[in-house]
Amino acid sequence: MSEIGTASAAKVLFTGRILAENLLPYPALKDKDRDSLGMIVEAIDQFLRPKSADFKRWDRDGAQPAEFIQGLRDLGLFGLIIPEEFGGLGLSNAGYARILAQTSRHDSSVSLTIGAHSSIGMKGILLFGTPEQKSRYLPGLASGEAIAAFCLTESGAGSDAASIRTRAEKNADGSWTLNGEKIWITNGGIADVYTVFARTASDAGKITAFIVEAGWPGVSHGHHEDKMGIRASSTTTVNFADVRVPPENVLDEEGKGFKVAMAILNNGRTGLGGGAVGGMKALLALSTAQARGRRQFGHAIADYDLVKDKIAQMTVDCFAAESVVWMVAHYIDAGFDDYSLEAAISKVFASEAMQRSAYEALQIAGGSGFMRDYPYEQVVRDSRILTIFEGTNEVLRLYIALSGLKDLGRSFAELKNALDDIFNHPIKGFGVLGDYAERRLTQATGIGRDRIAALVPAALGEASAVYEKYTLELAKTADFVLRRHGKAIADRQFDLRRIADIAIDLFVGLCVLSRAASLAAEPAAGAQAVSIANIFAAQAKRRMAAAIRRITRNEDDAVRGLADHVLDKGGYGWDVL
Ligand SMILES: Cc1cc2nc3c(=O)[nH]c(=O)nc-3n(C[C@H](O)[C@H](O)[C@H](O)COP(=O)(O)OP(=O)(O)OC[C@H]3O[C@@H](n4cnc5c(N)ncnc54)[C@H](O)[C@@H]3O)c2cc1C
Structure with missing residues (x-):
């Protein structure tokens, strides 16, 4: 990736442009990371694999025993991202996320213990600590002597x-x-x-x-x-x-402190995303075995299209989450300053993909999925938190839309101050939007010149065309809502959610496209990676088209009115009695 590519690719989408140099080629793990990761992953599997019955018991009891936490210390799992000079393993964000993917294949609580320590607990010292604070705390935090x-x-x-x-x-x-x-x-x-x-x-x-x-x-x-x-x-x-x-x-x-908190949370999101990806991979292994082993109506249930659909969708979700999480991890590792929008997108997408997969894996298992002897119900319970902590997905969607819109305004130098005012002091800033309304965004930015189809294999041409078209549509939609609502856009949550959803589909889709392009030539599963990218693009296109249509044709007022009615009544007011 080139140096000029340190701008935010997701924010630039709001101006109708695809920052190809930030997206292609798909970044690879560093050789140094790759070597140490293989060994750590092996050691994790050896330590955690025999403990599946313990994890069930600890889930019921609600605690990890001290000896187990000592085992995590002994494996070095508290020092993953702490530099070697302080006794840590010095992994990159990409390497760290890959480790959490591995621990999550075994047990989510393990990932939480390690992840809360590294992703958020001590990240502030790593990012903002003075040399004295680092030398005082990081060695103990690296060994796990201090959690x-x-x-x-x-x-x-x-x-x-x-x-x-x-x-x-x-x-x-x-x-x-x-x-x-x-x-x-x-x-x-x-x-x-x-x-x-x-x-x-x-x-x-x-x-x-x-x-x-x-x-x-x-x-x-x-x-x-x-x-x-x-x-x-x-x-x-x-x-x-x-x-x-x-x-x-x-x-x-x-x-x-607020800036510190937000920087920690942004920087830490790949840990949660990596964990979600590991969880999805574990579910796919369980679900394929279940689908092939369970016979009904004379066939393995894997023979039925409605089961195949779930397996394929779980695969698309997993590949897409993996593609976006590791793209963001590489942005962080490459020293990008502005990746907060991409990090929020990766958290929202990966957490929801994991929840969809957990739901469908349990459904494939049928009644067995509901039984505590099987792992599915625990995965459903464990993954439920992912859309709540480290920023709820609702609040992150508002953040994605509002910061994208804010940045769109910023691309017009003369509107910079006015838009800052609108978002920081809505009343003061209003009025300047009148000028803004006079402009045609599409003319001012010269959008529509970016072609990514030329940069990827021909088999990904149609998928590329989807992202080229809908990037323009995002810019036009953003322009439309800003002109329509002015300062009130901050309170138009239905539209903000639609805009966020379009941005999520575009950025995740572009990461998938990039990854598929880099895998396309691989004999083993290159064709399937291309197929995933094409499936994702087709699904994203339908979702984005619906979101855009619903900006102008919706039942938002009725929905709001109904909610107000039920809120006033304190519940549901009808009965058949
Ligand atoms: C198991 C667990 C572990 C946690 N670990 C930590 C930790 O280590 N450190 C830490 O500091 N915190 C931690 N948290 C707290 C977690 O980050 C918060 O629960 C989370 O930020 C949401 O806050 P809340 O629960 O108060 O929900 P609320 O903020 O009350 O939100 C309730 C609902 O309202 C919605 N909502 C809120 N505001 C808006 C808005 N403006 N527009 C639209 N919808 C809105 C939310 O999306 C949500 O659906 C943890 C929580 C749990 C459950």
Whole structure:
């Protein structure tokens, strides 16, 4: 990938352009990663494969025993992304995501314990730590002697993370006094180091990130939450009562905590995505065995089209999730500054693909799928969290659409300030959109010049044409909704969701196209990779066409009105009595 390709490919789609240099050729794993990954994957399988009965028991009991966590330490699984100089394995994001894919093939709670530590718990120290903070904490975090957790959520602050109430007051000696309670903290009960976000009074109530040690006076955690899924993973409240935090434990700058939190979450999304891909691969192995082994009406159920459809769709979903997750991991590894939109897209797509696969795998297993002797019900329960944590998929869809629209406006230099104002101060900024309405976006940007069909094998020509056409359609649609709703676009959630869905299909589809192009010539399954890309493009085209049509032809007002009615009534008001 060229250096000029460090702009956000997903944001550029909103201007009607495909940034081919950011998408083609599909990036390969680094040789260094490939060598060490093979060995780690082998070691993980050897350690986790014999424990399938234990995982079931720990799911029921709701905890991982200390000896097992020690085993994870011994395998080096807490130091995956920590540089070698601090005792870690120094894997790239792409390598790390591949490890979480492997652990997730065995058990989701294992991935959570490792993932919450690396993806979010200690990521802040890695991204923002001072040399002193790194040398103090990273060696222990790499060996797993210290386990990390990320403490943002509170009872009143979930999706609206900026509304946290945990407070840190600055003392005369420069230290801080921390008070508050965080809820649902993964690794809360086993962590030694917490990344904690608190409101700091000193600078108009802004948020600051702190590194807090579990052993300090005033730090405690609640009981292990009794959860629906990922039950063996530790989830607890974490409480801070007059905790003295030394000045050197501020992470990044005072008042910059929200930026730190968002950077950690963006950077960590490939861990969740990698885990989802591993889960889907495990399901495909189970489902193919089940479909071939189970006979009904004189045939293996695998002979029936309605079962084949599920297997094929699970494969398309898995390949697509894998393609987008590793593309984003490579963006991060290549040092792109702006990948937040792509990371959000990969999280939304991979989490929903995993949930669809879990549902269909259970359906293929029929009644057996419902029985606890089989693994499916646990996978359904375990994967349910994926669309909720690390940003709900609803909020991430709003983010995808709004940041794409914001960036579209930014591509017009003269509108930059006005659009900033619209999104930051809606009232002040309004009015300038009048000028914007005069412009034809399609003329101003010269969109429509990008041809990717020429860059991929001929068998992918039709799929390329879908993305070329619908990238233009996204720009036109974005232009249309901005002109139609002006500042009110931020509240038009039905349209924002449609726009996000188009952006998701386009970006994921382009990643699939790129990967299929790079695999097309492989004798083993190249033709099938091309087939997956063509299936995805055909399905995406239908979804995108429907989303665009529904921008102008929809029943949004009726839907909103009905919801208001039911909300007013406090439930469903009809009965046949
Ligand atoms: C098992 C588990 C582990 C977790 N681990 C951690 C952790 O390690 N660290 C941590 O800090 N947090 C953690 N969390 C918290 C998690 O990140 C939050 O649950 C999540 O951010 C959503 O917040 P909420 O649950 O309060 O839902 P809410 O924000 O109350 O959302 C409820 C519903 O409303 C929707 N919604 C909210 N706002 C809007 C809007 N503006 N427009 C449209 N829809 C909206 C949401 O999409 C959702 O469907 C964990 C949670 C769980 C369940």
